[in-house]
Each structure stands twice: as C-alpha cells, then as structure tokens.
Amino acid sequence: MHDSSHHSVDPVLAVLRQYFGFEAFRGFQREVIDHLLAGQDAIALMPTGAGKSLCYQIPALLLPGMVVVISPLIALMQDQVAALWQNGIRAAFLNSTQSSQESAKVMQLARQGAIDLLYLAPERLLMEHSLTFLSQIPIVLFAIDEAHCVSQWGHDFRPEYLGLSVLSERFPTVPRLAVTATATALTRDDIIKYLKLQQAKLFIASFDRPNIHYTVVAKNDPKQQLKRFLDAEHLHDAGIVYCLSRKRVEEIAEWLVQNGRRALPYHAGLDKETRQRNQSQFLQEEGVIIVATIAFGMGIDKPDVRFVAHLDLPKSLEGYCQEIGRAGRDGLPANAFLTYGYEDVIKLRRLLINSQLTENLARSARQQLDTMLAYCETTNCRRQMLLRHFNEAYSHACGNCDNCRAPVSTWDGSIAAQKALSCVYRTGQRFGVEHLIDVLLGKKTERIIALEHMQLSTFGIGSDLDARQWRSVFRQLIAADLLVIEPVYGGLRLTERCRPVLRGEQAIRFRQDAKAPIAVKKDVQAKRGTLSVHHHSKELWQTLKKLRQDIARQQGVPAYCIFHDATLQELIDKRPITEQDLSKIYGIGSRKLKEYGADLLRIMKQFAPDGIDV
Template structure:
C-alpha cells in the first residue's frame, strides 16, 4: 500500500485516497474479488489502475463504449502509463501490434468491449498472457431490469471459471438492491468484498417541474444560469434531439445532436467536439454519455421523463464531476408518462418484466411529485438514509404548493387494506371511484365500504396521490415486481382512530409556480486578477490539448487550474504540490504553466 500511495502522488498527483479507494486497492493487490459502488466522479478508475500497475501482468478493462476506451487510454498515456484498447476502430495491423505488446508484457492496461473479450481468439490470447486483474466497468449493464442492459455482460461469469486466480473488480455508479444482487449472481461474485460509497452528489442541484412548454422553460434555465457553460440535454426521441439542437443553435448556442440514427462518424465527431471544446451543448438520446469523463459539464437537462430512477441518477451524474456546483434540471409532461407506459405495454417482454418496469416508472414519478427533499428520496431509493433536508434542491429552496390530503390518504389506505393488500394501484383506484367491472364484482369488492368513496378525484389524480403515498413511505410495492400495494408501519396510525391525529400534505394536483433560483457561487471564489490568470491557463491548456490531440481536461482539470491561479506556484516543487499535478505531467507541461504564471 505504500507503493500504491507513492503511485497516487507521483503518477496521478493526488495526496490521499478518497471514499473506499484504499481498501479496494488493498483487496485487489491481495488477489481478492471486489464489487464497488461509487458515484460518478468518485474516482472508480484509480481503484483498478493502481493495482494493475503494482501487480504482475496487464490489467484487462471491460468497457461498454469505444469512446470511453479512447478517453481512458489518452489519459493513461498522458501519465506515461502503457495502455491501449482493442476495438473495431483499429486496422488489422494495429490490432496485431497491440496483441504483440500484450503478449510481450509491455502493456499495463488493455481496454476492450465484452463482445471482444468473449471472442474465442481473444480468450486464447489471454490464456497465454500474464493478467494482473479483470475490471468490469459499468457492471450494472448485467442487469436485465436496468436501463443499460447488455446481454454479453451476463456471460462474463466465465472469467471466474477460466481465470480462477485472477482477481476481478466490478464497478458501477448506479445500482439499487435488486441490481446489486443480480451483479453478484450473474458475475459469480459471491465471495467478493463489497464497498458501497455514498450515492450523494451534494454539488448537484436537483430541480423537476411539470411544464406544457418545456422548450421555452429549457431556454430560460440555460440563458439565466448557464449562458456559456457546457451541458447535456436529453430527449426521448431522435426527432426531438434534432429539433432541440437546431432550436438551441438558432438561439446562438453551439448545440450538436447525438443519437443512434446518425452515422458513427458524425456521432464520433460531435462527441469529440463536446469533449475537447469549451461551452458546447450536446443534445442526445440516452445513447450518449455512459462513462463520459468530461469534468466541467455544468448542467444536465431532461426534456422528458427518464424510464427509471437509475437512468435519471446515472444521466444527472454526468454533471459536475469536478465537484463544482452543477444543475440537474428536468421538465416533463403527462404525455411522457403515457408514452413510457405504452412503450412497456407494447414491448415483447414477459409480464413480470413489464410489471417491474411499471413499478420503476412509478418510483420515478414519485420522485417528481414529492413535496419534500428530493435528495433524501433519491438516496433512499438506493438504500441510503439521510436525516436532514439537503438545502440544494428545488423543494428545499422553494417549497411547492401543497394541500391537506389527510382524508384522501385515509380513503386510499383503507381501500388497500379492505381489498386485502393483494392488488395494484389501478385496481384499487377503480374501487375508489366506483368503476364496476367483472373482476371487482367477482371479488365482491363492489360491496365494500370503500367502493365509490373517492369520486371527488379523477383516476389520474388518484394515480398521482398513490405515487406520492409510495414516495412518502405510506405504501410499498411488492419486491417480486407484481406492483401489489402493501401498507407500511407508517400507514397504521392514519387508519386507527385511537391514534394521535396526523396531517398528510401532498403536492398540489395542479401545476405549481416556482420561483427563480439563485445559482450558488463557484466553488473557488477567484478575484479579478486570479480569474484573468485562470483564463490564460485555460488558453494554454487548450493549445497543449490541440497539439497533443487530447481533450483539455486530460492535460489538467479546471480544479487544478483554479488551484494554480490561487496559489501561483513559481517553482517545480511548488507546482508539484498542486492537486492533480504528478511527476509525469510536471515534466511534460510544468515549464509552460510556470512560465504563464510568472508572466
């Protein structure tokens, strides 16, 4: 571990490990398997990069996206770490060169997609090679319930069978309890050390609103809060992506489209521009972004409702990787809810899968309709408890309009109880509004005291009430994915007359107005002269990045430039004390940055 700490400082330029990095690295060095959950920007890559440098052989990194491999290899090569990737962008001769480097022991890190790894020729090559470890990045792709499911990931359990003495680490930033269990089961990680870090990203401000004209709302949000910042705008459809990108461009912003319908060359071109230029906006479907390492994305905007909370968390996590203030903004409408339900219903999936998807959609809607702190609910979804409201979401800063829903809640809970806690929300709603049908009559539920006691609300309004009651913890859905509603301990005081009366306040069932939010100041409060130096350092970084054909943040992230502008180091030893400056980058770029600071 002393060698690991030396590498952290000399190669990566950092003084100390964060989160559980130290324990994870120690476990891998000792040859143990590991499953780690760490938020985006938490430093997952270092967890396998340092052990790969210490252990004998080459670390094999399984990554789902070609663009991510390119970024990681660029970053490693900038640190003089011998790294490469094997994928379809290489010619046959280039692939042979890399394979020769692997077998000769020259490489310390080799990135490839799961499809490439599972190729018999690749497996034969690896059998003749000394392997330091296997790193399975974006491990949530193994889950059939997830938003990024890749069937090839489910075959990666064979690594345990073929290479029993090689340690494996599975890494993800997004996994609820069901997905974690599936990762362990599918990848044969039953004996793995499990490290779960906090999912909280306190620098991200969450804001969600229901909007009938989301394009105008989007422009107000961007123009008022992020006039010159880089950002990502997610749309549900390719048509929406094209239209929104064109519209933002007409407003004077450089906005590039990204979706699966574009040619691979154009997608790659637009992605590289976004990574390497400052202040660009990428408008994309969910096909964009997994593993994107750009640290200075200041906002992620959703023009439509994501399919589930995992997708929402993963996509919003691409904002503010540098730890500075960032925004996760979303505008959704009723058509999004209808669209998601139709998409699930019309799919060829089995019924149990559809029920789980509906359950996840309802959880996402519950997050949208909350009146309390969104961060508490978001973290609770991943099994993490927080006692105090965050003070950095729209509900904390501008509490929404609410109504006394105590009577409606008692009616809803009573109906769930009297129907036996055996049905989903739609069935209970049908009973509440007095909708008689064959199924209700066969169960004699049209004779219940709760039949037709809720006709003061429409079925759509009741669905919103039920979503909020689930979000507030009065109701829970079954864990098997059938969507059956169950009363929780929190519900009973409202049903028992002897208990102390409670009041239940829910979000208003009509669109509430929201106040304009004042954006918090940047993390580093630079003076005018410091800001001027920071901009000069950024210009220098841009020139160097262009010369070396890498994204600017691969040279140094904004946080490192900010520290340089504040500290103003004048010697190599002083520059080496700046976070993010290691020995290799000092030798490669130190003179240029010190010269700019001196001037």
C-alpha cells in the same frame, strides 16, 4: 537506535502522487486496492465521479504483469487511454477501429511486458484468439467496468456480458473486480450470479453526490423553461439535455442552435460517423451541449459537464441517477434540472404496454415509474428520497435541492381532490384530464354537449381553480396512486386507495406549483459557484484555459485529459510560483509537471500580484 519505520514510503500513496497528482484517496478506494493487491475478488458499487477507475489503474502500476479492463464503449477507450498516457502510464486498447497491423503491434507490446493496462470490449475478449493471446501473458487482474450491463433489470443490458463468466473458468487464479455506478439489489445479485463472484468482497460507496443541485419543475413550455434555466445558470457551460424521442432530440438541438448555443444531437437513429463526431466534439471542445436520448452517456468521462437537463420524465430513479451522475464529476457545483408533466406518464405507460416485457419485468417497470413520479412530487428533501431509494440513510435536509432551498408551500386539497375524483366517477372513468377539467370548469364544448355531461352534478363545480391548477391536482392524484391512467386512451380510473379521501376520512395536501421556477439568486449562485472567479482571476482563468486548449489540440486529445477544471481552479486559488508548489496541485503528477510545468509557471508569474518578489 531510533525507529525509522515511519519514514518508510507507502508505495500505494507514492504511485497515487507520482502518476495522478492526488494527495489522498477518497472513500474506500484504498481498501479496494489493498484487497486486490492481496489477490482477492471484489465488487465495487460507486457513484459516477467517485473515482472507480483508480481502483484498477493503481494495481496495474504496482503489480508485475498486466491489468485487463473490459469496457463496453469503444469511443471511450481512446480517451481513457489518452488520459493515462498523459499521466505517463503505459495503456493500450484492442478494438474494431484498429487495423490488423495496429492490433498486432499492441499484442506484441503486451507480450514484451510493455503495457500495464489493456482495454477490451466484451465481444472482443470472448473471441477464442483473444482468450488464447491473454493466456500467454501474466495477467494480474481483470477489471469489469459497467458491470451492471450483465443484468436485464437495468436499461443497459448487454447480452455479451453474460459470456464473461468464462473468466472464472479460463483464468481461475486471476483476481477480478466488477465496478458499476448502478446498484439496486436485483442488479447486484445478477452481477454476483452471472460473473461468478460469489466469493467477492462487496464495497458499497455512498451514492450521495453533494455537489449536484436538484430541481424539478412542472412542465409548462419546456423550451422556455430550459432557456430560462440555461440563461440564469449556464451561459457558456457544457451540458447534456435528455429527451425521450429522437424527433424531439433533433428539434431541441436545432432550437438551441437558433438561440445561439453550440448544440449537437445524439441518438441511435443517426449514422455511426455522425454520432462519433458529435460525441468527440462534446468531449474535446469547451461549452458544447449534447441533446440526446438515453443511448448517450454510459461511461462518459468528461469531468466538467456542468448540468444535465431532462425535458421528459425518466423511466426510473436508477436511470435518472445514472444520467445526472454525468454532471460535475470534477466535484465542482453542477445542476440536475427536470421538467415533467402527466402526459409524460401517459407516454411511458403506453410504451410499457406496447413493449414485449414478461409480466415480472412489466410490473417492475411500472413500480419504477411510480417511484420516479413520487420523487418529482415530493415536498421533502429530494436527496433524502434518492438515497433512501438506494437503501442509504440520510437523516438531514441537504440544503442543495429546490425543496430545501425554497420550501414548497402546500395547501389542503381534500375538497379539490373529492371534486376531481367524483368527476372521474360520474363521467364513467374513461376520460382524459383535459375533458375532465372542462367538465369541472363548466365549459360547454362540443364534446360535453354531445355526451350530455352538462347534466352531471360535477359540471361547473370546479370554477374556484383554473385549468393549470386542476392539471396540477390531477397530476398529484396520479402520483399518489389515487387515480391510474388507462394506457391505451389515457382515460383515468379510480383506485382502491381513493375511498377514504372521497368519504372525507383522509385529508390530502397538494404542493403549490410555483408560477415559474425561481432563479437561484446571484449571491447564492456565487456561493455554490459556477466557478467563483473574481475579476482579476478571470483573465488568468481564460489564459490557463487557452493553454490547455492549445496543448490538447496539438495532441489531438480532449482538454480534460491535460488538466481538469478543478486543477485550473486550484492554480488560481493557490498561485504556485515554484516547481515545488506546483507539484502539490491537484492532478499534477510527475509527468505533467515535467511536460507542462514551465508553461504553467510562466503564466503564474505573469499574473503574480504586485509586490511578490518572483
């Protein structure tokens, strides 16, 4: 008798294929799912776009009962639930946008066992009547999304998350999963402590996002730098531009519109309706750019954001990683572009002084800012440095950041550094960069005459460099912690570390700031593909996008809920012409095959190359 066990179907994989249209799990999704199916607690730290949601959506389809997902953003619940229905999964949410009739209907369906996944905001969950309602239903798992919100070390702290410890008390037998994309050791300890997850197994994914290309440029007319970047790389793409202040957000959005782009502002100063309208336009329509403060973006599920640009220095590498993590969630190539100058550092240091932080938090914030600066100034592979920050070994150069693409030339700056540092010392350690540069260049400004700085030995000793080069020198001396900025007036002071440089015992090398960002050459561009679509495929691409847009409009959901770009790309590459072929395409599960298969095959046949007998 032959052994038929290898014919037995793997139920977990079968659900992945049937509902999501994927052939295989990525990373440790499978291990997390198996662990939860066995009734255990887990904490999963995975970068944005690594497929965290599958870890709790699949148990909802396999276990007899309901999975409750706690998510902080109401606007996104709608889209997540809509996307799940597209896949034929019974999902619902309870939040303040619903009428009491709608809420009552959802609760009734839940009691009847007609819902597999229920999304709730933490505030809603903590209401006594919600807890009572949940205790009447067989719950098989609590999934706590964006779990880093429990930690005050992050930039997304939400006090209501602290109340979620109630789950371990009220539902001691129900397994819990905490997921987040922000994972410093401090945050991780807080998640374990405050959510009472001491027994949970920790799953830590690689934080590498190989499809993201990193570029950092020294700030020099940021609007024009942004324009050049967009014109060269992202003529029609959707993306996010982050700025530090609300005023700047409005200004950049308006400027982009004047330059023929569809751009919308998003910040906490806009009324709720406007914010929601702008967010849903960004999510539902193609090619929209959102200009925002960091108030925007937590949990943004749009898979086809092709770039994230920062026009001001982020406060920390964690924040930066989370913000750029919103690009390229579909795994296709995307860009992270950052411009920064030393005035950003002054601005952020000032904000720190004025904030009411405890000494500990303030020190931590200063260190985070220093790390961010070091990332900008590094001449080595940026990806290496980012991953090292998350305690992840990455031994080789990545080949997909500006420093790897066009290695930075450096120059021996020992003498320039000595001149700059002496000038700071001679002027009394209380002036900002612009005045110091005037002294070095020997300019007779009113201020220099009034202060008698023409008498100083450093007056005019720096004429071998121009003002732009001196700015770069000062910026790098600050990044190297040889100078610190006095936060109130922006004056510069020497640090202990500059002694050996001044004495000539320690050489110092500076990075050569490029005159202008070198645009990626077009052939490289095609290789890292802004979707490498050949001419005859272009029409097919447009036709498929139009079909997707029409279906999405009809149903009032974002286009990506219907198909991801990656699905369209695979249709073009593989040219399926039978239903059997179609069922193997990435992201086409059984419901989408049934609903949209005929339309897709009609288009595919219309574009079939001549000579194929269809």
